[in-house]
Amino acid sequence: MKGVLNMNLFDRIMLAVYALFFSLLAIVLILFSVKIVSFQYVITSLSILYGRWETGVIGIVLLLISLRFLFYGLKSESVPETTVKDGELGRVCITLAAIENLALKVIRDIENIKDSKIKVKKQENGISILLKLTVNYDVIIPEMTSELQKTIKDYIETTAGISVNDIQISIDNVSNQLKQKVAK
Known part of the structure; x- marks a missing residue:
């Protein structure tokens, strides 16, 4: 299907x-x-x-x-992936879905984001991340998005070793409900 x-x-x-x-x-x-x-x-x-x-x-x-x-x-469906590094022992790759999950981990830690949709696109020299967010009504959007971009970029580059070229954020909605914390 x-x-x-x-x-x-x-x-x-x-x-x-x-x-x-x-x-x-x-x-x-x-x-x-x-x-x-x-x-x-x-x-x-x-x-x-x-x-x-x-x-x-x-x-x-x-x-x-x-x-x-x-x-x-x-035709077999290939999983989109990007190369982390080519070394003398072989190639290390990571799927774009795995990178989405890394970005999602960062987003879950931010209290003012109610909902998110993530799309990662492979580019020639790294990746591009597109985020669609629903945020709480009392958040200062420019500050929060700037901090979020920096945090996601640093986390993915450190954790996955992938260069993040850009992170585009679109605020799709503003919510007046508080996000429910999931027990860890």
Whole structure:
């Protein structure tokens, strides 16, 4: 299911057309099997398609769509990662999800942040972090965000050894409820 959610718009449209075509074909086969549609009618209908270039084009399109979905289904999903260091004993890598968790650890320690969404993007010489936050209403946003940027940058660079190029913060909402502390 996760693969379907990651499909682009073109692939989704192709999948819908493909599914519609085969749904109609399945209905015709069911009607044929229970003798609602006669054998003679099916043969007559198929003879209309014989020798037509349009039939060949539709066949080629369906074949290409089938091959695309076949290769798409066989393609292994790689976990995005970034290189921490290349040493004489080998390469050390860390996933972007692990970096997100490191940033989340810093955010959990800040009392004035009610909710957060984190996205880490790999860049040529490090990473970029995008934060969407909900903060308490009484927080001084410029001070808190500046301190948060510095703390996250220092923590990730020290802990993971990854260069943090920038941390973009977007305040999505302001809440008047206090954050519930989770027992550790």
